[in-house]
Amino acid sequence: MTGQDELLQYIAKQQHSLTEKQKQIIIAAIEIFSEKGYASTSTSEIAKRAGVAEGTIFRHFKTKKDLLQSIIAPILTNTIAPFIIDDLNKVLNQQFDHFEDFLREMLSNRIEFFRENKKLLKILIQEIPFHHELREQFMEHIGKIVASRFRAVILYFQEKGEIINIPYYSVIRFIGSTLIGYIFADFLIVPDNKWNKEEEIERTISFIIKGLAPS
Amino acid sequence: MTGQDELLQYIAKQQHSLTEKQKQIIIAAIEIFSEKGYASTSTSEIAKRAGVAEGTIFRHFKTKKDLLQSIIAPILTNTIAPFIIDDLNKVLNQQFDHFEDFLREMLSNRIEFFRENKKLLKILIQEIPFHHELREQFMEHIGKIVASRFRAVILYFQEKGEIINIPYYSVIRFIGSTLIGYIFADFLIVPDNKWNKEEEIERTISFIIKGLAPS
Amino acid sequence: MTGQDELLQYIAKQQHSLTEKQKQIIIAAIEIFSEKGYASTSTSEIAKRAGVAEGTIFRHFKTKKDLLQSIIAPILTNTIAPFIIDDLNKVLNQQFDHFEDFLREMLSNRIEFFRENKKLLKILIQEIPFHHELREQFMEHIGKIVASRFRAVILYFQEKGEIINIPYYSVIRFIGSTLIGYIFADFLIVPDNKWNKEEEIERTISFIIKGLAPS
Amino acid sequence: MTGQDELLQYIAKQQHSLTEKQKQIIIAAIEIFSEKGYASTSTSEIAKRAGVAEGTIFRHFKTKKDLLQSIIAPILTNTIAPFIIDDLNKVLNQQFDHFEDFLREMLSNRIEFFRENKKLLKILIQEIPFHHELREQFMEHIGKIVASRFRAVILYFQEKGEIINIPYYSVIRFIGSTLIGYIFADFLIVPDNKWNKEEEIERTISFIIKGLAPS
DNA sequence: GATGAATGAGTATTCATTCAT
DNA sequence: GATGAATGAATACTCATTCAT
Numbered sequence: 001m002t003g004q005d006e007l008l009q010y011i012a013k014q015q016h017s018l019t020e021k022q023k024q025i026i027i028a029a030i031e032i033f034s035e036k037g038y039a040s041t042s043t044s045e046i047a048k049r050a051g052v053a054e055g056t057i058f059r060h061f062k063t064k065k066d067l068l069q070s071i072i073a074p075i076l077t078n079t080i081a082p083f084i085i086d087d088l089n090k091v092l093n094q095q096f097d098h099f100e101d102f103l104r105e106m107l108s109n110r111i112e113f114f115r116e117n118k119k120l121l122k123i124l125i126q127e128i129p130f131h132h133e134l135r136e137q138f139m140e141h142i143g144k145i146v147a148s149r150f151r152a153v154i155l156y157f158q159e160k161g162e163i164i165n166i167p168y169y170s171v172i173r174f175i176g177s178t179l180i181g182y183i184f185a186d187f188l189i190v191p192d193n194k195w196n197k198e199e200e201i202e203r204t205i206s207f208i209i210k211g212l213a214p215s
Numbered sequence: 216m217t218g219q220d221e222l223l224q225y226i227a228k229q230q231h232s233l234t235e236k237q238k239q240i241i242i243a244a245i246e247i248f249s250e251k252g253y254a255s256t257s258t259s260e261i262a263k264r265a266g267v268a269e270g271t272i273f274r275h276f277k278t279k280k281d282l283l284q285s286i287i288a289p290i291l292t293n294t295i296a297p298f299i300i301d302d303l304n305k306v307l308n309q310q311f312d313h314f315e316d317f318l319r320e321m322l323s324n325r326i327e328f329f330r331e332n333k334k335l336l337k338i339l340i341q342e343i344p345f346h347h348e349l350r351e352q353f354m355e356h357i358g359k360i361v362a363s364r365f366r367a368v369i370l371y372f373q374e375k376g377e378i379i380n381i382p383y384y385s386v387i388r389f390i391g392s393t394l395i396g397y398i399f400a401d402f403l404i405v406p407d408n409k410w411n412k413e414e415e416i417e418r419t420i421s422f423i424i425k426g427l428a429p430s
Numbered sequence: 431m432t433g434q435d436e437l438l439q440y441i442a443k444q445q446h447s448l449t450e451k452q453k454q455i456i457i458a459a460i461e462i463f464s465e466k467g468y469a470s471t472s473t474s475e476i477a478k479r480a481g482v483a484e485g486t487i488f489r490h491f492k493t494k495k496d497l498l499q500s501i502i503a504p505i506l507t508n509t510i511a512p513f514i515i516d517d518l519n520k521v522l523n524q525q526f527d528h529f530e531d532f533l534r535e536m537l538s539n540r541i542e543f544f545r546e547n548k549k550l551l552k553i554l555i556q557e558i559p560f561h562h563e564l565r566e567q568f569m570e571h572i573g574k575i576v577a578s579r580f581r582a583v584i585l586y587f588q589e590k591g592e593i594i595n596i597p598y599y600s601v602i603r604f605i606g607s608t609l610i611g612y613i614f615a616d617f618l619i620v621p622d623n624k625w626n627k628e629e630e631i632e633r634t635i636s637f638i639i640k641g642l643a644p645s
Numbered sequence: 646m647t648g649q650d651e652l653l654q655y656i657a658k659q660q661h662s663l664t665e666k667q668k669q670i671i672i673a674a675i676e677i678f679s680e681k682g683y684a685s686t687s688t689s690e691i692a693k694r695a696g697v698a699e700g701t702i703f704r705h706f707k708t709k710k711d712l713l714q715s716i717i718a719p720i721l722t723n724t725i726a727p728f729i730i731d732d733l734n735k736v737l738n739q740q741f742d743h744f745e746d747f748l749r750e751m752l753s754n755r756i757e758f759f760r761e762n763k764k765l766l767k768i769l770i771q772e773i774p775f776h777h778e779l780r781e782q783f784m785e786h787i788g789k790i791v792a793s794r795f796r797a798v799i800l801y802f803q804e805k806g807e808i809i810n811i812p813y814y815s816v817i818r819f820i821g822s823t824l825i826g827y828i829f830a831d832f833l834i835v836p837d838n839k840w841n842k843e844e845e846i847e848r849t850i851s852f853i854i855k856g857l858a859p860s
Numbered sequence: 861g862a863t864g865a866a867t868g869a870g871t872a873t874t875c876a877t878t879c880a881t
Numbered sequence: 882g883a884t885g886a887a888t889g890a891a892t893a894c895t896c897a898t899t900c901a902t
Binding site for chain 2: 874875876877878879
């Protein structure tokens, strides 16, 4: 239920123009796509879970693929907005004095984002290898824009002497993979036990900072 | 062709008992599964690419899912064998004096493994979230066995004072995610350009070692 | 555009009671039915081309078949009116001295009619074999009435000794099929080239007259 | 039953390679297509009447349209073969001394052909306006080949002075439309009554010959 | 009167699986 | 062992029709 409500809010926020039925369909689709994958999900199952007739799906989304797009497009558009505007710009506007402040802010920000959009992101990650339009959209939005913004931040801290002088894409790679590693561990692999979130975040930040410190 | 031959060797090596037709089917299935995903691949397409009749597939593999299992099971079994026997044991047998030696050996070893089994691993990664038997097998083999062996190695170097004293699973996470980040960058994201492999490996090793150095 | 205007006039003439929307629907239906056939035409396509909502069609025409009927019924009623009243009566009223005069008048008259109602007649011809109500209506109107009037004319000229003394239905058959042959050639088969209309009409009239001349 | 047997023979004759199921499907399709038209016939109905599973249809004929083609293609190929070889060549080989002999032979020959292939030809006539591939095939086979052969015959008799000196296509039109008129009358319009076939044929031949006599 | 969202039965087609040869 | 014809349930999608607004 909580999950549903979060999704509802998400949907409601992004696209005010959606009718009630459209929302139901999108919510149902997100749930089932993330459970079984796009290809293994039948439109009849989506209809059933959404509580609408099968035809209703196709009145609003021309094809099944169109439904997938309608789900994923807003993430792509909305993943970057806060990223750039909030975090990265703050840095560029000298609001973060140190690399560590930036890192800490960004990590918690991104972790929050992943937590809220778990299902959506699962779908995105699963389907991107098989749909070139998704891949292209992704590259367009995330790849180009985020990368270029990120690059500026890295160069900034490199000039300040806070991080080692290696190519910016290597820095992105190290930060990115460690971040994703954290998220996987947090949500998928260690779902329950003696995982102390705050300590782990501290360790992760420390690992990155030390790893990127100028030698 | 090269790709095919490598797969052939792989198949031949692992399972001597396979008939010619069986090999053809497995090779075809690996190719198509990795291209379009398990759910979007039809058995008739596999039969066509393998050059056998549709019925033949079902003579050897009871169901389509059985075919998937037959493909993935050997990776699971064989991923760990060299891991433990070659690398890890060497460390435990004091064959690696320093953490860096171990890391360097392991990285190149694993990178090699990924390169050779790209398609297989793509299938594994794609399908694991949707098939609980796969997930369980994976946990059984990789999770438990590798983790426990790895743990010994980490404790060993922690006692030697070469790496920081944090929980072993955090260390695995850092090494693992950085390694996977390297592999993704190498194979998927940076397919062509000014990516100097040796330099990148050095940077990666350096990043991990510094990140894990005792403070 | 011209085609549309002609149809509009046609519609307007026949049924004054039609609202604007109704006319648009009928015009759209005629166009699409004649292009793709009744069965292959969807009501939503008609609605789109007519510029009305889907529901509007069903407000005016209970079912899709009802729409077909509404289109075809007036042709059936109006094909014969001028036929009988104008041509045939003229003959019976001794306005045509000779069979040839009658034939010439009727040919050009009918050719004109076909030209103006090409689409309608295409629909009629295409759909008659599959809808028994149409067939019955057709028989009722054209079959009985026209045949009986025509019969009178033929008997008249047979008595005058201008045409051979064979059963009237054979005469109708010869004239009818030759006329239809002319129309097909004119409109469908020879759409462009060295077809001299006036010469062809003369040849056609000459063929019928000689063919029906008393031996 | 009789109808079915004739069709069976037809099918068997043309395509020896057909399996039993394929024949059943084709026969069922011919029957239903000719009853209700291609667009209004569902593949499930064909399957039911043929006594096969719906999937079986698509194993043999990739699409519904492919099934239509498989039905119509052989008529197109086989309509002309006897036409040219038997009738027309006979004329060109001076086997018919007079236009009348040729005409009589051809009429009965064609009438026979129509009688045997009533359903097939109904489908052909109904569907040709809506399927351009059919139209093109038709033009290719019937249009070009038959027309050119026919032309030779007409020129031959025109030179002999037996028929009037008008363009050959007009002659084809007169003969063709009268022939078709006969066939329609025979099979469709006058299905039962006081229609004396032999007399009608004589009248028809007489009508054509007189109509085409040199003036 | 007009709309267009909603429906659910129906459509062509695909698919994993079976089985007689 | 291998084949491939046959199956029938399932699939994505369409359609004529209804009905609340």
